[in-house]
Each structure stands twice: as structure tokens, then as C-alpha cells.
Amino acid sequence: MSLFLSYTDNPASFFTDIKNSFTDNSKTLPVLTNLDFQKELYTHGGIIRHLVKVKGSKRETKAFDFILPDKFSHIFKNIEKANDKPVSGAMFFKNGTTSVSALETYFSCPYKHFLRYGLKATEREVAEFAPIDIGRFLHLAVKMYVENNNFDADVKVLKDTIFKTLIKLPEYKKYLADPFTKLMLFKLKNELEKIFETIKNQFKCSIFKPLFIEAKFDSGYKIEAVELKISNVSVKLHGIIDRVDVMNVGGQNFVRVIDYKSGNAKFLNSDLQFGKKIQLFIYMHALIKSGYRPFGLYYFPVKFKFSKDETENEYKLTGQTVDNLELINCADENLKCENISKIFEVKLKDGKTVKSNKIVSEEELLKKCEYSVNLCERAAKEIIDGNIDISPQRGVCEYCEYVCVCKNYGFLGERQV
Numbered sequence: 001m002s003l004f005l006s007y008t009d010n011p012a013s014f015f016t017d018i019k020n021s022f023t024d025n026s027k028t029l030p031v032l033t034n035l036d037f038q039k040e041l042y043t044h045g046g047i048i049r050h051l052v053k054v055k056g057s058k059r060e061t062k063a064f065d066f067i068l069p070d071k072f073s074h075i076f077k078n079i080e081k082a083n084d085k086p087v088s089g090a091m092f093f094k095n096g097t098t099s100v101s102a103l104e105t106y107f108s109c110p111y112k113h114f115l116r117y118g119l120k121a122t123e124r125e126v127a128e129f130a131p132i133d134i135g136r137f138l139h140l141a142v143k144m145y146v147e148n149n150n151f152d153a154d155v156k157v158l159k160d161t162i163f164k165t166l167i168k169l170p171e172y173k174k175y176l177a178d179p180f181t182k183l184m185l186f187k188l189k190n191e192l193e194k195i196f197e198t199i200k201n202q203f204k205c206s207i208f209k210p211l212f213i214e215a216k217f218d219s220g221y222k223i224e225a226v227e228l229k230i231s232n233v234s235v236k237l238h239g240i241i242d243r244v245d246v247m248n249v250g251g252q253n254f255v256r257v258i259d260y261k262s263g264n265a266k267f268l269n270s271d272l273q274f275g276k277k278i279q280l281f282i283y284m285h286a287l288i289k290s291g292y293r294p295f296g297l298y299y300f301p302v303k304f305k306f307s308k309d310e311t312e313n314e315y316k317l318t319g320q321t322v323d324n325l326e327l328i329n330c331a332d333e334n335l336k337c338e339n340i341s342k343i344f345e346v347k348l349k350d351g352k353t354v355k356s357n358k359i360v361s362e363e364e365l366l367k368k369c370e371y372s373v374n375l376c377e378r379a380a381k382e383i384i385d386g387n388i389d390i391s392p393q394r395g396v397c398e399y400c401e402y403v404c405v406c407k408n409y410g411f412l413g414e415r416q417v
């Protein structure tokens with residue numbers, strides 16, 4: 001059995017202490033170079049045995065080129081040839097499926113996708129109440145509020161009940177022991193009231209009703225997976241839709257798709273064009289295939305505002321609405337009197353909708369859904385072809401947890417999209 005210790009540039013003093021504590025027959029232990037280390041790990045016979053063993057499940061060519069000495073890479077190429085299929089498909093599309101978030105990660109940076117979904121590298125968990133935990137807490141609270149499906153009930157009472165239930169869960173109970181995180185939790189309680197009031201208004205001022213909460217679309221579910229066709233390979237795209245509301249107008253079921261966002265909840269057309277935010281369109285595509293007609297697709301900000309610069313409409317649904325006045329009036333019964341919707345980004349002037357990029361025809365929305373599926377097919381093909389380029393979208397590196405792996409501290413190669 002061997003134990004390998006590694007360090008980046010200069011070893012820390014404890015490393016030298018450990019090294020000096022052991023000898024090999026009274027000889028000092030050697031320090032291996034990177035290549036020696038790889039040879040120690042992968043003997044020629046060993047790697048052939050391993051590669052033959054994984055032949056069925058296969059791995060990603062470039063991933064192995066990356067960690068193996070050059071002389072081994074041809075072995076992988078031969079295995080790939082023998083199977084007549086790129087190995088990366090099996091690495092990323094286990095059981096012939098992928099998720100919308102995986103493909104969005106690919107669009108943000110192929111290398112990030114490789115690290116997260118290929119190598120499954122994750123950050124070490126630290127015990128703190130991080131923004132991601134705040135997002136999860138609010139997300140869960142909102143889910144419970146909508147599941148309760150009683151929008152006549154007093155929001156304050158429900159907020160108290162839901163908050164009490166949540167802080168009894170082990171993942172949140174631990175935060176009560178620390179005065180700072182306890183204070184944070186109680187601040188979130190007040191935020192919940194504002195969020196619940198907004199959701200209550202979304203339902204009370206419209207004929208929409210919740211249809212699905214955390215709805216899975218996948219093979220065998222009520223909403224089927226979206227099939228991506230990539231030459232002779234078929235990949236099924238699955239995901240979870242935070243909320244789908246439905247209203248029946250003229251005997252037809254119109255849906256609005258809502259994704260709760262703890263980050264940036266703004267929607268720009270360019271976000272779709274370059275694959276940055278495709279999920280809402282993919283979700284709508286899946287619902288259309290299941291027989292629903294589109295009304296709108298939105299992000300709903302579910303976050304704690306630290307800033308004092310808060311606008312009145314901070315919890316509006318942001319996204320795109322189908323330009324159909326009859327439906328719009330059913331979705332916001334106050335709009336006729338107020339001319340500006342408090343629920344979504346629609347304005348009226350002289351009894352007509354004001355044109356903006358927030359308003360689209362049903363036909364245009366359908367085309368956008370098709371476009372997002374085409375984008376996903378293109379991305380899946382590139383992934384199968386083994387693309388793991390360091391090619392980040394502008395602004396992605398700044399918040400990327402993998403920067404210490406790719407070492408792209410200068411954010412080089414950013415795509416100006």
C-alpha cells in the first residue's frame with residue numbers, strides 16, 4: 001500500500017515533518033515529479049486492465065489525456081474506435097439522459113461542465129449560512145406556502161407556521177445555536193411575509209391556479225422528457241420545474257411556468273440566444289408537448305435583499321408574456337384599472353398592450369422554445385465530440401468555484417456575448 005502526499009509549489013512545514021517521520025530502509029523518501037507520480041499511479045499493465053474493464057461504461061478521452069502520460073492516450077483512442085462511439089457520451093449522458101442545468105453549465109463554460117458533470121468535482125462543504133443556503137431556505141418556504149393552496153389564509157399566520165416547521169429541520173436547527181446565523185434566520189422570516197404576500201396577490205388577482213409544484217419532467221412522468229436528436233444518438237433532457245400554474249380559458253388550458261431564482265432574475269433576449277438562460281423555454285416546450293398552451297414564462301426572485309435600494313415591485317414575475325389581452329386580463333384582473341401590472345411586466349395604453357421585449361406573440365414564443373431545443377442538441381453533440389474547452393461566457397469566471405482548478409484567474413478567453 002502507498003500513501004502519496006502532494007503540494008503545489010513549496011511544501012508546508014507539516015509536510016516536511018510527515019516526510020521526515022518515515023524512511024524507506026533508512027533512506028529518505030523520494031519526492032516524485034508530476035510525471036513520476038503519474039507512472040506510480042498508472043502502470044502500463046494496470047491502465048490497460050482498467051481501460052478494458054471500463055470499456056463498456058467508457059470514460060472521456062480528453063479527461064484521460066489530461067491526467068495520463070501521453071503514451072497511454074492511444075489506448076483510449078483504440079477503445080473508442082472499437083466501440084465506434086465517442087466515449088464522452090457515456091461519461092456525461094449516463095442512461096442516455098442529461099439535465100437542463102447541465103447544458104446551461106456547458107453554455108456558460110465547457111470546461112466547467114466537464115469538471116462538474118464529468119469529473120463530478122465539488123467544493124468542500126463548510127459549516128456556514130451561505131447565500132446558497134439562504135436561497136434553499138426561501139425556496140423551501142415558498143414551496144410549502146404554494147402547496148398549502150390556501151391564498152385566503154392570513155399570510156402572517158402561515159409565515160409563522162412554515163418558519164417554525166423549517167427551523168425544526170436538522171439542516172436549519174443547527175443555525176439557531178449561533179447568534180449571528182440565528183439573527184439571519186429571523187430576518188428571513190420577515191422576508192417570507194413579503195414573498196408570500198406577492199404570491200397571494202398572483203393568485204387572488206387572477207384565475208390561475210397552481211398545477212404542478214416541483215414538477216419533474218422525465219420519462220414516465222406526467223410531463224415527458226424532451227428528446228434531443230443528435231445524428232444516431234438520442235439523449236433525453238429532464239429537469240424540475242419549480243411551479244406551473246394553469247388557467248382554463250375557452251376550454252383550453254394555458255400555463256405560466258415559474259422558476260424561483262435566488263440569483264439574477266432578469267431575463268434578456270441575448271440570454272436565450274447564447275444558451276445562458278434556456279430553462280424556461282425548455283420547460284414550456286415540455287408542457288406544450290404534454291398538451292398545454294403557453295401564457296408566459298417567468299423568473300420569480302426568491303432572495304433576501306441586503307440592499308436598502310429596494311423597489312416596490314421587487315418580487316414581480318420577470319420574463320415573457322403572450323400578447324393576448326383576453327388572457328392577460330384573466331392573469332391580472334387589476335390591470336384594466338391600473339394599466340401597469342403588479343404581477344408581471346406588462347403595461348397597457350389606450351386599452352392595448354404596450355410593445356416591449358416582455359411581450360411576444362404565441363408563435364414567437366413557440367419558435368423560441370424550438371430554438372432552445374436546437375441549442376441543446378448542438379451542445380449535446382459538442383459534448384459527445386469531447387469539447388471541454390476553457391471558453392467561459394463573460395462574467396462567469398468571477399463567481400466560478402473551479403477557478404482554482406483551471407487557473408483562469410485573468411478570466412482569459414471570455415466570450416463577449
Ligand code: SF4
Pocket residue numbers: 108109111112390391392396397398400401402403406407408
Ligand atoms: S473559472 Fe472560468 S474558465 Fe475556469 S472553469 Fe470556471 S468558468 Fe471555466
